[in-house]
Amino acid sequence: MSAREQRQPGPDHPITVTPSKDHIVVRVAGHVLADTRASLSLQEASYPVVHYLPRQDVDMSLLERTDHHTYCPYKGDCSYFSIPSAGERGTNAVWTYEHPYDAVAEIRGYLAFYGTRVDAIEVTPG
Numbered sequence: 001m002s003a004r005e006q007r008q009p010g011p012d013h014p015i016t017v018t019p020s021k022d023h024i025v026v027r028v029a030g031h032v033l034a035d036t037r038a039s040l041s042l043q044e045a046s047y048p049v050v051h052y053l054p055r056q057d058v059d060m061s062l063l064e065r066t067d068h069h070t071y072c073p074y075k076g077d078c079s080y081f082s083i084p085s086a087g088e089r090g091t092n093a094v095w096t097y098e099h100p101y102d103a104v105a106e107i108r109g110y111l112a113f114y115g116t117r118v119d120a121i122e123v124t125p126g
Contacts, residue, residue: 007073009103015044015074017052017106021126024051026058028118029085034058037126040106044074051123052110068092076101086117093117 009015020041026034036057042050063081070078075097083090096111097104115121 004071005073006076006101009044009074013045013074015042015104017042017104020051022051023122023124023126024053025120025122025124026053026113026118027120027122028062028083028090029087031059031062031085033062033083033118034111034113040110042104042107042112050112051121052107052112054110058111063094066092070095072097074101075104075107081111083118086119089117091117 018041020039022039023037024034024039025032034053034057036053038054038057040052042052062083062085064084066080066082068080072078076099078095078097080092081094083093086093093114094111097107100107113121
């Protein structure tokens with residue numbers, strides 16, 4: 001765990017993680033980068049829902065780990081991947097919490113995508 005101050009989700013900043021039945025397909029540069037029916041939906045405060053996809057449903061061969069890192073006091077240290085086939089917009093297009101705080105431990109081993117850095121994130125309700 002990071003030496004930084006960890007904040008617990010609460011009434012002023014609620015975070016929920018729930019399994020999703022949605023079918024999610026991520027496309028970039030003519031490739032299906034991810035295809036899953038096993039995502040997690042993370043709702044944090046008033047932000048839009050973020051879909052986290054299991055790594056086993058992502059073509060990891062199309063991703064390249066970067067040195068970019070960020071920190072969230074509610075989720076922990078965040079690592080990034082780029083999508084080289086997407087060109088410049090694919091830089092740091094994918095993020096993951098490899099050692100998330102206990103409050104969101106479910107997202108360990110999952111990836112999320114910036115919708116503006118891929119061609120499409122198709123969500124079909126399950």
